[in-house]
Amino acid sequence: MNIPTTSFPRVVIIGGGFAGITLVKGLRNLELQVVLIDKHNYHTFQPLLYQVATGGLEPDSIAFPIRKVIADLPNFYFRLAEVTNIDSKNDTIETTIGNLKYDYLVIATGSTTNYFGNTNIEKFSMAMKSVPQSLNLRSLIIENFEDALLTSNYEERNALMNFVIVGGGPTGVELAGALAEMKNEILPKDYPDLDIRKMQINLVQGGNCLLKGMSEIASKKAEDFLIKAGVSVWKNVKVTNYDGKIVSTATDLKFESATVIWAAGVKGAKINGLENECVIERVERFKVDEFNKVKGYKNIFAIGDIACMNTEQYPKGHPMMAQPAIQQGKQLAKNIIAIIENEPLKSFEYTDKGSMATIGRNKAVVDLKKVRFQGFFAWFVWMFVHLFSLIGFRNKAIVFLNWVYNYIRFDRETRLIIRPFKRKNKDSFSSQDL
Amino acid sequence: MNIPTTSFPRVVIIGGGFAGITLVKGLRNLELQVVLIDKHNYHTFQPLLYQVATGGLEPDSIAFPIRKVIADLPNFYFRLAEVTNIDSKNDTIETTIGNLKYDYLVIATGSTTNYFGNTNIEKFSMAMKSVPQSLNLRSLIIENFEDALLTSNYEERNALMNFVIVGGGPTGVELAGALAEMKNEILPKDYPDLDIRKMQINLVQGGNCLLKGMSEIASKKAEDFLIKAGVSVWKNVKVTNYDGKIVSTATDLKFESATVIWAAGVKGAKINGLENECVIERVERFKVDEFNKVKGYKNIFAIGDIACMNTEQYPKGHPMMAQPAIQQGKQLAKNIIAIIENEPLKSFEYTDKGSMATIGRNKAVVDLKKVRFQGFFAWFVWMFVHLFSLIGFRNKAIVFLNWVYNYIRFDRETRLIIRPFKRKNKDSFSSQDL
Numbered sequence: 001m002n003i004p005t006t007s008f009p010r011v012v013i014i015g016g017g018f019a020g021i022t023l024v025k026g027l028r029n030l031e032l033q034v035v036l037i038d039k040h041n042y043h044t045f046q047p048l049l050y051q052v053a054t055g056g057l058e059p060d061s062i063a064f065p066i067r068k069v070i071a072d073l074p075n076f077y078f079r080l081a082e083v084t085n086i087d088s089k090n091d092t093i094e095t096t097i098g099n100l101k102y103d104y105l106v107i108a109t110g111s112t113t114n115y116f117g118n119t120n121i122e123k124f125s126m127a128m129k130s131v132p133q134s135l136n137l138r139s140l141i142i143e144n145f146e147d148a149l150l151t152s153n154y155e156e157r158n159a160l161m162n163f164v165i166v167g168g169g170p171t172g173v174e175l176a177g178a179l180a181e182m183k184n185e186i187l188p189k190d191y192p193d194l195d196i197r198k199m200q201i202n203l204v205q206g207g208n209c210l211l212k213g214m215s216e217i218a219s220k221k222a223e224d225f226l227i228k229a230g231v232s233v234w235k236n237v238k239v240t241n242y243d244g245k246i247v248s249t250a251t252d253l254k255f256e257s258a259t260v261i262w263a264a265g266v267k268g269a270k271i272n273g274l275e276n277e278c279v280i281e282r283v284e285r286f287k288v289d290e291f292n293k294v295k296g297y298k299n300i301f302a303i304g305d306i307a308c309m310n311t312e313q314y315p316k317g318h319p320m321m322a323q324p325a326i327q328q329g330k331q332l333a334k335n336i337i338a339i340i341e342n343e344p345l346k347s348f349e350y351t352d353k354g355s356m357a358t359i360g361r362n363k364a365v366v367d368l369k370k371v372r373f374q375g376f377f378a379w380f381v382w383m384f385v386h387l388f389s390l391i392g393f394r395n396k397a398i399v400f401l402n403w404v405y406n407y408i409r410f411d412r413e414t415r416l417i418i419r420p421f422k423r424k425n426k427d428s429f430s431s432q433d434l
Numbered sequence: 435m436n437i438p439t440t441s442f443p444r445v446v447i448i449g450g451g452f453a454g455i456t457l458v459k460g461l462r463n464l465e466l467q468v469v470l471i472d473k474h475n476y477h478t479f480q481p482l483l484y485q486v487a488t489g490g491l492e493p494d495s496i497a498f499p500i501r502k503v504i505a506d507l508p509n510f511y512f513r514l515a516e517v518t519n520i521d522s523k524n525d526t527i528e529t530t531i532g533n534l535k536y537d538y539l540v541i542a543t544g545s546t547t548n549y550f551g552n553t554n555i556e557k558f559s560m561a562m563k564s565v566p567q568s569l570n571l572r573s574l575i576i577e578n579f580e581d582a583l584l585t586s587n588y589e590e591r592n593a594l595m596n597f598v599i600v601g602g603g604p605t606g607v608e609l610a611g612a613l614a615e616m617k618n619e620i621l622p623k624d625y626p627d628l629d630i631r632k633m634q635i636n637l638v639q640g641g642n643c644l645l646k647g648m649s650e651i652a653s654k655k656a657e658d659f660l661i662k663a664g665v666s667v668w669k670n671v672k673v674t675n676y677d678g679k680i681v682s683t684a685t686d687l688k689f690e691s692a693t694v695i696w697a698a699g700v701k702g703a704k705i706n707g708l709e710n711e712c713v714i715e716r717v718e719r720f721k722v723d724e725f726n727k728v729k730g731y732k733n734i735f736a737i738g739d740i741a742c743m744n745t746e747q748y749p750k751g752h753p754m755m756a757q758p759a760i761q762q763g764k765q766l767a768k769n770i771i772a773i774i775e776n777e778p779l780k781s782f783e784y785t786d787k788g789s790m791a792t793i794g795r796n797k798a799v800v801d802l803k804k805v806r807f808q809g810f811f812a813w814f815v816w817m818f819v820h821l822f823s824l825i826g827f828r829n830k831a832i833v834f835l836n837w838v839y840n841y842i843r844f845d846r847e848t849r850l851i852i853r854p855f856k857r858k859n860k861d862s863f864s865s866q867d868l
Contacts, residue, residue, distance in 0.1 A: 001584065002583055002584055002585075002586065002627070003562045004627075040850075040851065041576060041580070041849075041850060041851050042850040042851075042852075056867070058492040058493075058494040058495065058832075059492075059494075059852055060492040060493075060847075060850055060852070061492065062847040063850050063852070064847070065624075065847060065849050065850060067623075067624040067625075068847070070624075071623040071624060071626075072623065077627070078579075079583070079584075080577075080580045080851075097584050098584075131852055132853055133853060135852070142475060146475070146513075146514045149436060149513070150435065150436055150513075150532075151436075152436065188506040189501075189502075189506065190499075190505060191501075191502040192505075193436070193438075193511070214719075233575075275552075387780050392847065393839070393846070394835075394836070394839045394843075394845075394847045395838070397835055398492075398832060398835060398836070401828075401831055401832060401835060402828070402832070405827070405828045405831070410480070411502075411828075413494075413498070413499060413502070413829070414494040414618075415475075415499050415501075415825065416474075416475060416476040416494055416497050416499060417474065417475050417476075417514070418476075418493055418494070418497070418565055418566060418569070419566055419853070
C-alpha cells in the first residue's frame with residue numbers, strides 16, 4: 001500500500017462517513033500516523049441524497065473530496081480501497097490494494113441497505129444509500145416518465161407512474177415528499193401529454209406510525225403533510241415481495257409498480273474477520289463497550305452505524321444516524337489521545353440533539369429536547385441545520401443557491417439522465433451499482 | 435411514438451445541441467407541430483466540458499433539461515430516442531422507439547469524435563464530446579493518481595502521471611491548460627506522497643501551430659501561456675497509434691502514457707439513409723445549399739456541425755463550432771416560417787463573431803473581427819461570454835459561483851470519482867460510453 005513505517009503508532013480508519021471524518025479531524029497534530037481508507041474518494045452527506053434522486057441538487061454538491069479534509073496534515077494518508085478482511089491475530093487488514101498493519105484499527109464502515117434476506121427485493125428495488133444509487137434512482141424516475149409517454153397500454157403506463165416507497169423513516173418520508181413536489185410542480189409542465197394526476201406515490205410502512213422514534217405529534221403531522229401533498233400513506237402493511245412488476249404484501253393488497261424504493265431497513269456494513277465473536281445478529285453491527293472498543297479486542301474500535309453500544313437508555317444500541325456517529329468520532333479521538341498519553345478513557349455519552357424531517361416546501365417536523373414544532377419554522381430550522389452541517393464552503397453556497405432557486409421558481413433543474421440506468425441495465429437490473 | 439397527428443405540418447428536429455435548440459426557440463407560436471428528438475434529455479454546453487473533466491464544474495451545471503426549453507409551448511414534443519435511419523421516400527424516420535412521419539426534417543445531430551479509422555486509438559483513448567465522456571475522463575485522471583501512489587514501479591508510475599492530449603484546437607489547448615492548473619495548484623496538496631513534478635502534460639499537434647484558424651499572435655501567445663504553465667507542446671508530430679500503453683508517432687518519438695485524450699478531429703454524427711447521394715467524404719457532413727437544405731431533398735435540412743455549406747469564403751464548409759450552429763438554427767427558423775407563408779427563402783450568411791480560448795487563470799486569447807488581445811482582459815471576456823451563453827439562470831449562477839470560488843481558493847472541489855471508470859471498465863475499456 002506504500003504507506004511508510006514510522007516510529008509513530010499507526011491508526012487505520014476504515015470509512016470516511018460522518019464517524020470517520022470526525023475522528024480524523026480530531027486526530028490532528030498528534031504523534032500518530034493516520035491512514036483513512038474508503039471505497040469512494042469523497043465523503044457523502046447522506047441526509048440529502050433524496051434531493052439528488054429527485055433532481056433538486058447536483059451530486060457533487062453533497063459530496064466532499066476526502067483528500068481535501070486531510071490536505072496539509074503531515075502523517076495523514078488516504079487510500080481508495082475496499083477492505084476485504086481483518087486479520088486481528090496479526091494486526092493486519094486485507095484490502096483490494098494489499099495488506100496493512102495497524103496499531104489501532106477503527107471500523108467506521110457505516111451501514112448498508114437491509115433487505116432482510118429477500119433477494120427478489122434486493123434485485124428489483126432501488127436503494128438510496130450512496131451517490132451512484134441516488135443518480136440511478138434519478139435516471140430511473142425520469143426514464144419511467146419518458147417510457148410512460150410511449151406506451152398505449154393503460155396498465156403499463158400506470159405502473160410506470162406508480163411509485164412505491166417502502167419504509168416510513170426519515171428517508172422514506174423525505175423522498176415521498178420530494179416526489180410529491182415533483183408531481184405537483186415539475187412533471188405536469190415537463191409532460192403535458194401525460195395525465196400526471198395518474199401518478200401514484202405510495203409510502204408503505206410496516207409499523208403503525210411514520211417517523212418511529214420521533215414524537216407522536218411529529219409522526220401525525222408528517223403524515224398529514226404527506227397526505228395533503230398527495231401521497232398515499234399505508235401503515236401496518238408489510239411488503240413481502242417484489243418481482244419487478246408487482247409489490248406483494250402480507251395481505252391481499254398489491255401494487256403494480258415499475259419503481260420500488262427500499263428504505264425499510266439498514267444493517268451494519270460489516271467486514272469479515274471478527275464476526276464470530278462479536279457481531280450481534282439482528283442488524284450485523286459490531287458490539288462495542290462504552291469506549292467504542294469492539295468486544296474481545298484490545299486495539300479494534302467501531303464507531304457510527306456499524307457500532308452497537310448497549311446502554312441503559314439504548315439497550316439495542318444508538319440510532320443509526322449521523323448524530324451518534326459524529327459524537328462517537330469526537331469521543332474516540334479524545335480516547336485515542338488518552339491511550340497515547342496513558343490517561344484513563346472516558347465513556348461515551350450520547351447527547352440526543354433531537355431529530356427532524358422535511359416533507360417539502362415550508363413543511364417539516366422537528367423534535368428538540370424540550371420543544372417540538374412543525375410547519376414553516378420547522379422547515380426553516382431543517383434547512384439551516386442541514387446547510388451548516390455540509391462540509392465545505394463551496395458545497396454550502398451551491399446548495400443554498402439551488403434551494404433559493406428551487407424555492408422561488410418551483411423548479412428542480414437537475415432532472416437529467418446523465419447515465420441511463422434502465423436502458424443500460426435492462427439485462428442486468430440491479431440496485432447494487434455501488 | 436404517440437405523437438398526435440394534427441392539421442399542422444410536422445417539423446421533426448433531430449438533436450438538441452446549439453443548432454437544434456436555437457431552431458426550436460425560433461419556431462414558437464406558429465401553426466406547426468414541432469418534435470425534437472435527442473438521445474439525451476438535456477442540452478450540453480460543450481465548450482465547458484473540459485472543466486467538468488478536470489473537476490472545476492459539476493456536470494449538471496453545464497447541462498439543461500430539454501423539456502424545460504419547450505415547457506408551456508403547445509404543439510411541441512420531445513422524445514428521448516436515437517434515430518437509426520431516414521426513409522426519405524416515405525418521409526419517415528426510424529428510431530429506437532418507433533417510426534415517425536415528418537413534413538420537414540431537420541438534422542442537427544452535431545459531430546462526434548473522428549479517429550480517422552484508427553480502431554486502437556478509438557479503443558484506448560478518451561474522448562470529451564459528452565457529459566458522460568467528461569465524467570469518465572475525470573474519474574480516470576483521479577484514479578490514475580490513486581494508482582500511481584500504490585505502485586513502486588518507476589516506469590508504471592510515470593506512465594500513470596503522463597498525460598497526452600492529441601489535437602491543438604481549442605479543446606486540446608483548454609484541457610491542457612486546465613490539467614496544468616491541476617498540476618500546479620491541486621495535485622501537490624492532494625498527493626503529498628507523490629512527486630507531482632513528475633507529472634507530464636503533453637499537447638501533441640499534427641500541424642505547425644496551435645489554435646489553427648485563429649490569428650498567429652493568438653496561436654503564439656497560447657503556446658507561450660501553456661509552456662509557462664508547464665505543458666510540453668509538440669508541433670508537427672503525427673500520432674499514429676496508441677495501444678493503451680505507448681503512443682506512437684510518425685517519427686521515433688514515443689510517449690508512455692496511461693491517459694490519452696483524443697481531441698484531434700471531429701466528424702459529422704451522420705444518420706443512415708441519405709449518405710449515398712450527399713455525404714461528403716472527408717468528415718461525413720451532409721452537403722447543404724444556401725438555405726441549409728440537404729442537396730437533393732426538398733424537405734430535409736441540416737444545420738450545425740453536421741451541415742456542410744460550401745461558400746466562397748468557406749469552401750470546405752463553416753467551422754464546426756457553436757456560432758455557425760446557432761446562426762444556422764436562427765436562419766432556418768426564419769426560412770421555415772417563410773416556407774409556410776410562401777415567402778422567398780433567405781440565404782444563410784455567417785457572421786464570424788471571432789473566436790477565443792482560455793489557457794487558465796488570467797490567461798486567454800481572443801480574436802475579434804477588428805481587434806485581438808491576450809492575457810487578463812481576454813480571460814475576462816472569455817468568462818463573460820461563456821457565462822452568458824449558458825442556458826438558464828440557475829446554471830449561470832452556479833457556474834459563476836464555482837468560478838469565483840475556484841479563483842479565490844485556487845481549488846477545484848468536484849474531484850470526485852462518482853462512478854469509477856477504470857476499475858469497472860478494465861475488461862471492456864472503451865471511450866464510447868455514450
